Amino acid sequence: MPGPKPLLLNLFEMNCVSHITHGLWRLPGNHRHEFNDIGYWTTLARLAEEAQFDAVFLADVLGAYDVYRDGPQTALREGLQIPSNDPMLVVPAMAAVTEHLGFGVTSSTSYEPPFPFARRMSTLDHLTKGRVGWNVVTSYLPNAARNFGLSGQIEHAERYRIADEFMEVVYKLWEGSWDADAVVADRERGVVVEPDRVRPIDHEGTCYRVAGPHLSSPSRQRTPLVIQATASADGIEFAGRHAELVFTGGPDHATVKRTIAAVRAAAERNGRDPLSVKFVVQATVVTGHTESDVVAKLAAHARYDSLEGRLAHASLPFDPLAHPADRTVGDALALEGRLDHPGAAHLPWQRSVGDFTAALARRERTFAAVGTPDAVVAQIEHWLDDVGIDGINLTQQHSYGTLQDFAELVGPRLRERGRRPDGYVPGQTLRERLGGSGPLLPDDHTGARFRRAAVPTP
Known part of the structure; x- marks a missing residue:
């Protein structure tokens, strides 16, 4: 008989003050405002490893949230993902004070050439001994597009077409450019690398021309664990080709179930084992020794919670706070002259403004476990067994x-109930820890076809 389904456990972070817990940086004793200090990250990493987390998952954006109220002023006041720093640069510091903890870093395929990115990820995989994953995103903020010289966002399907070619290039670099035994470091002959074991990739595509060879030698995983955040139709098809771990969500559990089924079907269409794809969701956990402890924490969260931060984060093309609660969203859009705004098409025009803003808050609680520890564990087990997720990205309302x-x-x-392992397996890569049979991409993965030879990585 198989044992209980294990929980994949990540800590959800971002190199900024206010990530997704708007206003809660003001909670007494919160250290979020110390994100510029390397000590914040090393302390966080040590605590996460002591708690036996699988990884720290680092989000990122390349622009400011400037749709709401026609500018970044609200985001700036709220510290909403601005100021923010590069997620990759804190990974070596965290890796240096840990042995087992993994790291998922977010990076976009839309605004940077694949060649330098591939080298940075190989470098991180070397420095961490195979403990990194890449959260592949295509970027969604209009300001990000303008920051890279465009007048507006690249169309959604086009962003994924670009991403597909980006993936092809990095697979060629990571998987095909170097043989696993290319580095010989032969002192007697004075040879570091056997030249005939390294080759250019000579990629010529629609978006990229890359000669190669890759500048980094093969790392423990070669291709870092491929993560993707998605729930869209284009994203689901992309995930079926590439993702090993999918970060998803939705307004209710039924939506998440449908996404899981759709991604697995897409993986199968691409010749992959559908069960090899794992799914994690953003989860809120508020717990304490007693119910009164939990009530006190919830009251503190409510005291500091920022609705304006949430509205700015949603990039709303209108201001709900400027309208009575019983006015419809459509009427509010009309009064503000925003019916033709690109962001208006996806809004529920017939819904009242009050119901709409309340629903934004409820969406954040799709996966919320609140209560004493036993109640929290029961809720997590329900998500695993009945909803079908594989893990959570734990939201930090309070650091630490x-x-x-x-x-x-x-x-x-969770360990007592067989949902979490008791300790780490020494030397495991992130791919192995999160369900892979080995450190390298599985043979049925899209990226594996770019391998020159099936030679084990040293």
């Missing part, structure tokens, strides 16, 4: 309180 509460109160119970 959220992590410490989970480590002290929830983690031990």
Whole structure:
């Protein structure tokens, strides 16, 4: 008989003050405002490893949230993902103080050539001994497009077409450019690399021309664990070709179930084992020793929660706070002259403004476990067994309180119930820890066809 389904456990972070917990950086004792200090990241990493988390998952954006109220002023006041720093640069610091903790870094395929990116990821994979994954995104902020010389966003389907070719280039660099035994470091002969074991990729496509060879030698995983955040139709098809771990969500559990089924079907169409794709969701956990502890924490969260931060994060093309709660979204858009705004088409025009803003908050609670530790564990087990997810990205309302509460109160119970391993397996790569049979891409993965030879990585 198989044992209980295990939980993949990541800590959800971003190199900024206010990531997705708007206003909560003001909670007493919160360290979020210290993100510029390397000590914040090394402390966080040590705590996460002591708590036996699988990875720290680092989000990122390349622009400011400037749709709401026609500018970035609200985002700036709220510290909403601005100021923010590069997620990759904190990984070596965290890796240096840990042995097992993995790291998922977000990087876009839309605004950077694949060649230098591939080298940076290989470098991280070397420095961490195979503990990194790449969260592939195509970017969605209009300001990001303008930051890279465009007048507006690249059309959604086109962004994914570009991403597909980007993936082809990096697979060629990571998987095909170097033989696993190319580096010989032969002192007697004075040879570092056997030249006939390294080759250019000579890629010529619609978007990119890359000669190669890759500048980095093969790392533990060659291709870092491929992660993708998606729930869109184009994203689902892309995930079926590439993703090993999918970060998804939705307004309810039924939507998430449909996304899981759709991605697995897409993976199967691409000749992959559909069960090899794992799914994680953003999860809110508020717990304490007693119910009164939990009530007190919820009251503190409500005291500091920022609705304006949430509205700016949603990039709304109108201002709900300027309208009575019973006015429809459509009427509000009309009064502000925004019916033709690109962001208006996806809004529920017949819904009242009050219901709409309340629904934004509820969406963030699709996967929320609130209560004593036993109640939290029961909720997580429901997500695993009934919804079908494989893991969570734990949202930090309080740094480091959220992590410490989970480590002290929830983690031990999950281990007792067989949902979490008791300790790490020394030397595992991130791919192996999150369900892979080995450190390299599985043979049925899209990227594996770019291998020159099936030679094990040293």
